[in-house]
Amino acid sequence: MFGGAAVYLCLVGIVETFSRRWVIADVVSLGHVVLLAVGAGAGYVATMSHGEFARRRGPLAALAAGALVGASPAALLVGGAAIDLRVMFINASPQLYQILALGHAPAAAVPLLVALGAAAGLAGWALAAMAPRARRTLLSGLVVVLIVGIFQDLLQLLLQGPAVVTAVRGAVFTVDGPSAGGAAALCVLTWAVLAARGRYDGALRRATASLSPGAQRGLQALRWALVVGLLLIVPIAGGPFVAQVMVLVGLYILMGLGLNLEVGFAGLLDLGFVAFFAIGAYTVALLTSRGEHGIAHWSFWAAVPAAMAVSLVAGILFGIPVLRVRGDYLAIATLGLGEIVRLLVLSDALRPWLGGSFGIVLIPKPRIDGWELSGPRELYYLTLVASGFIAYVAWRLQDSPLGRAWMAIREDEDVAEAIGISLVTTKLLAYGLGGAMGGVGGAIFAVLVGSVFPQSFSLLISINVLVLIILGGLGSLWGVVVGALVLVGLPELLREFGDYRFLVYGIVLVVMMLFRPEGLLPAAAQRRELHAVDDVPAGEPASAIAVSGAGSAEA
Amino acid sequence: MSVLALDHLTKRFGGLIAVSDLTLEVPERTIHSVIGPNGAGKTTVFNCLTGFYRPDEGHVRFREEQIDGLSPDEIARRGVARTYQNIRLFANMTVLDNVRVGHHIHVTGTWLGTVLNTRAARLEEARVLDEARRLLQFVGLDDQRERLAKHLPYGAQRRLELARALASRPAVLLLDEPAAGMSPREALDTMAFIRRLRDELGITIVLIEHQMRVVMGISDRVTVLDHGVAIAEGPPAAIQRDPRVIEAYLGARHAETGFASDHVHGAS
């Protein structure tokens, strides 16, 4: 299976595209990393499937599995030389063969590939056999090198300026990419940092815990100041391109926070979330546009609260028809409602007001006292303020009576109702407030682009937002941020690999569901960590008989 | 005056008559037990009382007000709380939050107050926390308050469910087999605890129990259900001697394998 995966990766062109990126200049490319990772993965799985105690057979199986993975591109190499595969696989190019041959003649490359595959498989076995902690440290080092390799352009851009910074850059990078020495240094540095953390973390934590409450609050404030400071300098350090990407990330954070309120907090699945984004955008467009569809010529600042209000009402209206719908049906119903909004905007009936497929244009940029927020940097700060504000609101709501009522509904709707929670009010508030948050995102989107078209509000956006909150961890606010960065930020920064975006999405999601279904930054665990309570059941009297769930047919 | 009353209540599921023409009066500050073999319709009675089911015939009155037809949350707001035969906690919420959310009907602040962090909202939140912690102390779970409900052992889960029900400061508490899955000793402790609820908090209690023995000590009145029909009602001593009751229970004992009238029995 893994051998097939390796060939597949070659034939869809990933290996070739990735090979243009050197992780270590002129030695290891991203393409090689992908293939080696497949080999190691095969070894890892082969070991694991033999059970933890089959020590003797583990390495052998891993070796064989890895060799098999190595053999498949080798076979591709040999086969490709004999028959022209390009008729069917456009990516089976001479360049690919060159990459696979590792700069050798095909005859020499075949044993080399098999040997490398076997080595990778063995590495996979070693990983499987290692203590989890050592494995994490080892992998972290490699991942840091990989990340530096992938983001080298961006990092090189960031590392400009003072002599010290340029010196660091010179030490790590050559013209083509990270140097072997630099990569090794980075890897070792990461290990050192992790080792130091493992060593002193406990002491550090104890030290902070023993501080006075005032000092702890000061420390907390300092931490926040650091985060805010970092966020403020992002567009200055990163330049307009990074700022632009971050605006997009910010918009998705806004939508993510809104949808997280519905799905993460209240457990109400919503596949039509883009409707609120569209409603916010169209409200701002109508109220501010200088074109023929503009109705009020309001300023952006007056239009944003209006957009929030309109999308809040829209959320409530959206919620009414699906109040009694549960589970799978809710997904379909919300999907339909979202599409209805898009089709309404597109419809001929509303064309005189909403412009049909020609949309609404000439939306002016926001102004503060004559200063126009037009560049990516200015819009970045606008988005930052908006997402900060919305995140604050979501954070306040999370630990409030309403937030707890939402979670109760998520956990058990019937019981929630039986303790006096009105499903109608509580659910409609989730849709309304979630919708309002999405509306703010739409409002900013409208001025960012300067025009709104129905085509911009496709189902794909709803799905992306849903995927990002699942990725980050349902119900977790930091999860939304991380999810947006990973799912929206990364692909934008890695445009050159854009063709494989959805393939990677798919792989990432499947892997997540298998290994970390609770998301990257799960809410509950995060919370328990904050409270520092262990979850080991304490000794309890003999009544610990597991009978729950054994009841007969009950409501 | 009775706080809770059933008038000729009937509930059918298709052809099955789960509860048939049941009339019942529960006076204030009493403990009223409903007993009967498995499938007698006890839980169905509770589900009708709390608005989960709508009775096919008859009415439910709470303080002389007709409450059948109201939604469960409206009934809860009037002062009826319940627990479940198979524990139903909010599994992924903390122990503390389970109790705090049980307090929901007494929260007056709105979400806007929460977001603006007004003084009223802060005071209310502090009050809710205070009351929740007092309840947790009452059931002996305060030191577990930050754990997720699903990580509690079985006995603690039962107590937590009770604390959540008490958080709404109910006038009437409906307990569906609170001693299920417990040893005879623990069942006795539970009954003593339930008596305290009545004596100290003045709560009227309707108690479902599968085993007759468990409730005899604490009940003011007992109703015996069999196949949805009330075959006897009266003080415990009279019930124990009632030939129809003995027959119903003996019949059930013959029918049900593994049923032991005086012993632990878990799943039902």
Ligand SMILES: Nc1ncnc2c1ncn2[C@@H]1O[C@H](COP(=O)(O)OP(=O)(O)O)[C@@H](O)[C@H]1O
């Ligand atoms: N929702 C339902 N749908 C169909 N039948 C039900 C439902 N709830 C209960 N019943 C049936 O009604 C009868 C009484 O059930 P129940 O009230 O749970 O009994 P008890 O609590 O006394 O053990 C049983 O035969 C049960 O199968």
Ligand SMILES: [Mg+2]
């Ligand atoms: Mg029952």
